[in-house]
Amino acid sequence: MELADIEAALAPQYSKFHARRIFDSVYAQRSFDASVMPESLRFAFQPGELKESARYESSDGTVRYLMQLADGKTVETVFMTEGSRDTICISSQVGCPVDCKFCLTALMGLERNLTAGEIVGQVLHVMHRHDLAPKNRTMNIVMMGQGEPLMNLDNVLKATRILVDQRGIGMGERRICLSTSGLIPKIEELGRAKIRPRLAISLNASSEEQRMEIMPITQKWHLAELLETCRRFPLKPKEHIFFEYVMLGDFNDSEADAERVVKLLAGMTCKMNLIPLNPGPGIPFTTPSDERVDRFQKIIMQSIPCYVRKPRGRDIYAACGQLNRMNQESSLVQVMA
Numbered sequence: 001m002e003l004a005d006i007e008a009a010l011a012p013q014y015s016k017f018h019a020r021r022i023f024d025s026v027y028a029q030r031s032f033d034a035s036v037m038p039e040s041l042r043f044a045f046q047p048g049e050l051k052e053s054a055r056y057e058s059s060d061g062t063v064r065y066l067m068q069l070a071d072g073k074t075v076e077t078v079f080m081t082e083g084s085r086d087t088i089c090i091s092s093q094v095g096c097p098v099d100c101k102f103c104l105t106a107l108m109g110l111e112r113n114l115t116a117g118e119i120v121g122q123v124l125h126v127m128h129r130h131d132l133a134p135k136n137r138t139m140n141i142v143m144m145g146q147g148e149p150l151m152n153l154d155n156v157l158k159a160t161r162i163l164v165d166q167r168g169i170g171m172g173e174r175r176i177c178l179s180t181s182g183l184i185p186k187i188e189e190l191g192r193a194k195i196r197p198r199l200a201i202s203l204n205a206s207s208e209e210q211r212m213e214i215m216p217i218t219q220k221w222h223l224a225e226l227l228e229t230c231r232r233f234p235l236k237p238k239e240h241i242f243f244e245y246v247m248l249g250d251f252n253d254s255e256a257d258a259e260r261v262v263k264l265l266a267g268m269t270c271k272m273n274l275i276p277l278n279p280g281p282g283i284p285f286t287t288p289s290d291e292r293v294d295r296f297q298k299i300i301m302q303s304i305p306c307y308v309r310k311p312r313g314r315d316i317y318a319a320c321g322q323l324n325r326m327n328q329e330s331s332l333v334q335v336m337a
């Protein structure tokens with residue numbers, strides 16, 4: 001709930017002061033202790049805290065959470081820390097309907113959208129667990145976990161407004177980013193929102209045909225049209241569009257691919273992240289060699305800032321959807337919490 005939602009939900013005998021107190025207790029104090037609320041409100045307002053059903057710690061400091069929702073379904077949330085920067089990767093749906101061929105979440109299909117509360121709840125849980133405060137350290141939130149955020153845009157935008165409210169969690173708007181497979185009308189709708197995450201496009205291919213092979217959604221929303229939409233996207237000052245590129249060994253990682261990508265993105269205000277595949281069971285692709293990743297990056301860097309995202313948490317199955325799937329299929333994953 002945003003502050004205005006709480007005000008509207010309170011019975012008339014309660015003032016804005018009470019609404020503010022509830023908002024402050026949940027989002028600023030991050031206290032799920034109902035005793036901080038006025039006694040007469042305790043039963044009316046029960047914070048819907050998510051339950052941590054499992055936690056896995058990687059040797060590289062990545063911590064992966066399996067969060068249980070009120071209906072028993074689970075989603076994945078990942079905490080990554082590096083130097084003075086913390087990143088929380090959150091889910092926006094249970095499963096995903098998009099069917100990218102390199103992604104384990106796709107194998108689950110879509111179960112349902114998350115509510116705004118369930119999206120924010122993942123952040124609150126990780127902040128609480130790791131004692132994080134956006135004012136003390138750089139904190140980023142990326143909506144790159146399970147799900148296609150633009151298929152749940154209303155709740156994603158509501159969650160974003162809650163996250164950036166300086167009376168509560170106090171995130172910087174620029175520090176929140178969502179990644180989409182490329183739903184063109186929804187990208188346009190996102191661009192019209194006053195408060196919104198930054199836009200990242202999950203590109204992953206250097207041509208229409210190649211993208212169709214691994215991202216069937218390209219049959220509906222063509223690559224050329226998608227890139228045109230990106231060119232028209234109303235960027236805020238100092239904003240870039242991020243292009244994410246999952247590198248699949250001997251599929252989209254050649255020098256010719258890199259040269260084609262440079263042409264596709266020519267003239268755009270953008271940056272690129274290369275993500276060597278985090279392999280998983282049932283995924284018919286391999287991780288490219290470091291040399292191929294390096295050569296690819298060098299070619300892109302001649303025209304666009306380009307970073308290689310280090311694979312995180314391989315020892316805890318940290319690729320998108322891996323944890324949920326492993327949990328469903330077997331007890332291969334060892335709980336380390």
Ligand code: SF4
Nearest residue numbers: 096098100103106147
């Ligand atoms: S990569 Fe993202 S959009 Fe594609 S299936 Fe996986 S979760 Fe969905």
